[in-house]
Amino acid sequence: MFLRTVLHCLWIGSMTSWVRGLDFNFHDSKQIEVYLQSVSKNYSTFTNLYSIGKSVQGRELWVLVLGKYPMEHKVGIPEFKYVGNMHGDEVVGREMLLHLIDYLVKNYGADSTVTRLIDSSRLHVLPSMNPDGFEASAPPDCVFSKGRYNRNNVDLNRNFPDTFSTAASSSMQPETQAVMSWIQSESFVLSANLHGGTVVASYPYDNSNGGSELVNGVSRSPDHDVFVHLAKTYSYNHTTMHTGSQCGSLTFPDGITNGYQWYTLIGGMQDYNYIWGQCFEITLELSCCKYPPADQLADFWQQNRAALLAYMQQVHLGVKGQVLDVDGNPIPSAVVEVQGRNNICLYKTNKHGEYYRLLLPGTYTFVVTVPGREPMKRTLQIPNGPASFSALKYDFVFQSNSPTSDSVAAESCTTANHSSNNAAASLQAPHFAILLALAGAVAMSGLVHS
Incomplete structure (x- = not known):
């Protein structure tokens, strides 16, 4: 003791x-x-x-x-x-x-x-x-x-x-x-x-x-x-x-x-x-x-x-927000793309329907895709967020809960499917060794x- x-x-x-x-x-x-x-x-x-x-x-x-x-x-x-x-x-x-x-x-x-x-x-x-x-x-x-x-x-x-x-x-x-x-x-x-x-x-x-x-x-x-x-x-x-x-x-x-x-x-x-x-x-x-x-x-x-x-x-930096349905419910796994920035893995919302996108001040066009809905396109003016300790807040709200098209979200990007199937072809084996x-x-x- x-x-x-x-x-x-x-x-x-x-x-x-x-x-x-x-x-x-x-x-x-x-x-x-x-x-x-x-x-x-x-x-x-x-x-x-x-x-x-x-x-x-x-x-x-x-x-x-x-x-x-x-x-x-x-x-x-x-x-x-x-x-x-x-x-x-x-x-x-x-x-x-x-x-x-x-x-x-x-x-x-x-x-x-x-x-x-x-x-x-x-x-x-x-x-x-x-x-x-x-x-x-x-x-x-x-x-x-x-x-x-x-x-x-x-x-x-x-x-x-x-x-x-x-x-x-x-x-x-x-x-x-x-x-x-x-x-x-x-x-x-x-x-x-x-x-x-x-x-x-x-x-x-x-x-x-x-x-x-x-x-x-x-x-x-x-x-x-x-x-x-x-x-x-x-x-x-x-x-x-x-x-x-x-x-x-x-x-x-x-x-x-x-x-x-x-x-x-x-x-x-x-x-x-x-x-x-x-x-x-x-x-x-x-x-x-x-x-x-x-x-x-x-x-x-x-x-x-x-x-x-x-x-x-x-x-x-940039913009943040949520992708929501007409009732204000968050939509997870919605694809949020910035035109002209073709990321290898598409950026998707988290379980809260949130997205964050680091961007320098300027004008950007966003395309948001949800399965079964018409893609939404919006052009946003991005201010200098770090100066005010907050990125621009912008929510994408889909006005209808009913499917309006056959559009689907892009395939999920995982380490399993992307090591061999990605935006750029894989290196050849001899190059690996070198x-x-x-x-x-x-x-x-x-x-x-x-």
Whole structure:
């Protein structure tokens, strides 16, 4: 009984110490767990802690969510996420996300930007997607260590389904499956994953098979303009990223790059988010050295703080709303298309009949398709949503509940049918082998970052 009391007091003491402030040091998986539990306990009115699954070695993949309604999704409030430490030896992003949490909870109600961010969106933060890899890595290491991969020696950023390729790095890992299930369970609108090894913001596509998406060496998505804007939002709010020259001979104009133009990546997470998750994601490389000395962390925080906040605010780009019937009932799985943007997987409403579409200010024509109804076409003028912390709200209401045509919604886009049947034909098998061999060689030389 005495021992139990002592242990309880020690646990309470550790929880209390976290409230006083998060230090600039590297924190192991247990310390992160205790810290997140402390935050969830002490700021319970606007935070919630949950796990999306476990690593190979059984470590929880903890996510802290911040929002006015932290426990559940609310119609009209967009979902945002940050993912850190996908490669276990790339550790700066892991600590930046912890300090972001610390900054948000301490400034909610005191700082207007922080307060509006939390009240207008639901922010999910996964500090470490690869806790096993972190525990296996060793500081300092600027180039490459065994901690890059998960415990099964798999690169998690080569482990997702790829619409341009049927090649897979290996069997799907528990960390990958956890994130895929997470993406499908929430209506995420915007995301970023944090890496290290250089300083740049990279955007989709990471892969190509030489189809119409490939233009002058750039694998362009239908939302190329939005992705360039998102990447520049981060790079120009970062203190130095926008200069484009940080790490030796590598040069990135404006501090951004198209993923494929940089190097080919098969099975990447950002393409999976965008194509199958209806979630715009970019990759943020935050440090030349993957595992720098801890005494540099305070400087990294000063470099990234404004950029992390500004990027989250972009979740309010474009337009949002519901597709409803004449009685106001939501219509799930309605297809919401923007003319001129032929997404590989058509954007569909969620179970609440909601849609979110990130678009820069301008005029766009929407076509909404519901099985058995005449398609609805509307032209909307989109304002600058992030400035007011709200995208334009527009509901598409079908005036008749009776079928008026034989029109049907497009076939559902799934990883099963799209790996071999997609908007661009699959790569040939010999090309897979060459690309994978090159990727492996580059990784071993320490040049692969994302």
